[in-house]
Amino acid sequence: MRRELGEIPGITVTDTGFDGRADFVLFEADRGRRDAPLSLRTTEDVFVEVGRTLRSEGDNPRWIASRIWRPERVQPALSVWAEEVRPLASSMTFRVITRVLQEQSFLRTELRSQLIQVISTNKSRWRFADPAQIEAWISEYRSGCLVAGLRLTDVRMRQHDGREVERQGALRPTVAAAMVTLAGEPSGVLFDPCCGSGTILAEAQARGWTADGVDIDPDAVAIARRNVPDASVKAGDAGSLDRADASVAASVSNVPFGQQYDVQGDMAEWLSIVLAEMARVTRPGGRVVLLAPQIPRSAVPAELRARDRYQIRLLGTKTTIWVYDRT
Ligand SMILES: C[S@@+](CC[C@H](N)C(=O)[O-])C[C@H]1O[C@@H](n2cnc3c(N)ncnc32)[C@H](O)[C@@H]1O
Numbered sequence: 150m151r152r153e154l155g156e157i158p159g160i161t162v163t164d165t166g167f168d169g170r171a172d173f174v175l176f177e178a179d180r181g182r183r184d185a186p187l188s189l190r191t192t193e194d195v196f197v198e199v200g201r202t203l204r205s206e207g208d209n210p211r212w213i214a215s216r217i218w219r220p221e222r223v224q225p226a227l228s229v230w231a232e233e234v235r236p237l238a239s240s241m242t243f244r245v246i247t248r249v250l251q252e253q254s255f256l257r258t259e260l261r262s263q264l265i266q267v268i269s270t271n272k273s274r275w276r277f278a279d280p281a282q283i284e285a286w287i288s289e290y291r292s293g294c295l296v297a298g299l300r301l302t303d304v305r306m307r308q309h310d311g312r313e314v315e316r317q318g319a320l321r322p323t324v325a326a327a328m329v330t331l332a333g334e335p336s337g338v339l340f341d342p343c344c345g346s347g348t349i350l351a352e353a354q355a356r357g358w359t360a361d362g363v364d365i366d367p368d369a370v371a372i373a374r375r376n377v378p379d380a381s382v383k384a385g386d387a388g389s390l391d392r393a394d395a396s397v398a399a400s401v402s403n404v405p406f407g408q409q410y411d412v413q414g415d416m417a418e419w420l421s422i423v424l425a426e427m428a429r430v431t432r433p434g435g436r437v438v439l440l441a442p443q444i445p446r447s448a449v450p451a452e453l454r455a456r457d458r459y460q461i462r463l464l465g466t467k468t469t470i471w472v473y474d475r476t
Contacts, residue, residue, distance in 0.1 A: 150174055150191045153330060157185045166290030168248045173290040183229065190326035190355065193307040196286060196298030197229040204293045210256075214263035217287060217297045220271050230283065230299045242278035243268060248288045249295075260287065264297075309351070314372045316346040318409030324440070324463065324470075325352040325403070331457070331472050332358075332399035332436045340397040342387035342427060343404050347373030350380040353401070361397065363387060388413075388422040395432035402427070403440040406468075421448035428452040428475060437473040444471055452476055 151174045155162045159182030164175040171193065178186065186195050200217040231237045245268070247261040264287055265277055275283075284300040305311075309322040325348040332339060335357035341349045344362030350373060353360040360380035364370050365387070373382045385391055387404075404423065405412050412419040420441070427437050428450045437453055449455070453473035460469050 150189065150327070153189055153191055154186060157182060160185060164290075166294065168288040168290050169250050170248060171288075173288065173296075175290070175296065183233070187233070187301065187306075190309065190352065191323050191330060193302075193323050195301045195306070197226045197233075197301055199223050199226045199285065199297040199299060201294070201296045204289070204295060210260040210263040211266075213260060213295060214267045214287075217295060218264060218267045218271065218285075223271065226299055230301060233301045235282070240274040240276065241272070241283055242281040243272075243275050243283040243285060244277065244279045244281040246284060246286045248286075250289045250292055309355070312346055312348070312351075312376050314346065314375050316369060316372050318405075319346045320348040320403045320440070321463065322348055322352060324461065325349045326355075327459075328401050328403075328438045328440060328470055329353050329356050329358070331438050331459075331470065332401050337398035338396070339399045339401055340392075340430065341402045342385075342390060342400065342423065343402045344373050344382060345369050345403070345410075347377040347380060347382065349401050349403065350377045350382070354379060358399070363390065388419065388426060390426045390430055392430045394429050397430050398432060398435045399438070400427040400431045400435075401438040406441055417445050417448055420444060421450070424448055424453065425450045428473075431475040433475055435475045437475060439471045439473075440468060441471065442466075442468045444469075449473070 151162055151165055154160050154174055154176055159179035160176050162174055162176045166173040200219055200222050202213055202216040204213060227237060245261050245264045247257045249257045285297060286300060287295060287297040289295050307323060328349060329352045337359060338361050339353040339358035341362045344350055344364050347362060350360035350362045360377060362373055362380055362382045363385040367384050370382050370384045431437055452475060454476050456474045457472040458469055460467060
């Protein structure tokens with residue numbers, strides 16, 4: 150997401166962080182470029198910043214709340230909110246979401262109630278409610294660094310168009326979008342040999358690829374066909390693909406790793422067979438992108454050269470996106 154944002158003209162990434170639940174990218178956007186981050190498929194939420202502050206020794210939640218919600222800084226943020234979300238009325242409903250990295254320094258709930266008080270004093274006609282029209286978030290995105298913002302997006306941003314049929318173990322669309330981005334510019338067929346409900350195929354199509362998928366489970370094939378009707382989805386085994394050599398431009402997959410879906414036999418052996426098949430069907434110059442907690446070096450065939458790897462957290466578990474060049 151950081152790289153994608155940084156490549157948009159008029160956007161300058163200023164900082165990054167993690168608040169214990171989500172990765173953060175802080176950026177400045179030129180006036181005419183504000184809409185661009187709102188259409189990124191790798192992003193789950195976009196906020197307009199209200200304020201930032203550092204937490205120091207002996208600090209308390211009330212001081213932090215009043216430093217971060219300063220009326221002269223809130224007003225321009227509210228103008229952006231009104232432009233992007235809906236016109237402001239004199240009376241609005243609001244709620245506050247807080248995330249802190251170290252609960253032992255002070256209670257998240259205390260910071261939340263202090264911010265509610267500060268907002269109620271500043272905006273006497275606003276009413277606290279849940280759900281609310283305005284969501285103010287305050288996050289400790291790095292130890293001792295807090296940022297507050299108004300949420301410009303809602304759940305539709307992270308769900309993209311939504312899946313028609315849900316299936317256990319389905320990938321988050323934003324992660325699928327990141328994997329597809331790492332496969333390079335669209336140039337023909339992007340293939341997922343363990344496609345499940347088709348999340349990667351849907352993201353591939355949205356980016357301009359022709360999407361082909363395989364899954365060993367006939368139920369998954371039926372679901373992927375419903376979720377991504379324009380993709381070609383077949384039943385098959387990723388370990389012995391019914392495909393010609395070098396027939397796809399990229400292979401991208403969220404392979405099973407023994408949580409919701411298990412592999413047949415030993416994991417390292419299974420991975421080496423499947424990676425060899427992915428390398429075989431991918432044309433030289435193409436990319437192979439995999440989501441898996443671990444890929445032993447011995448499982449990677451000689452035709453795949455490691456290009457990048459990104460550690461991510463999914464539902465609190467660390468995993469990795471592995472990117473290979475097909476030589
Ligand atoms: C983690 S899930 C993929 C989820 C998918 N990305 C989604 O969003 O729904 C892994 C998938 O691999 C499939 N699978 C397991 N062994 C396979 C094999 N040998 N060949 C093809 N698919 C396999 C499972 O049926 C499962 O759908």
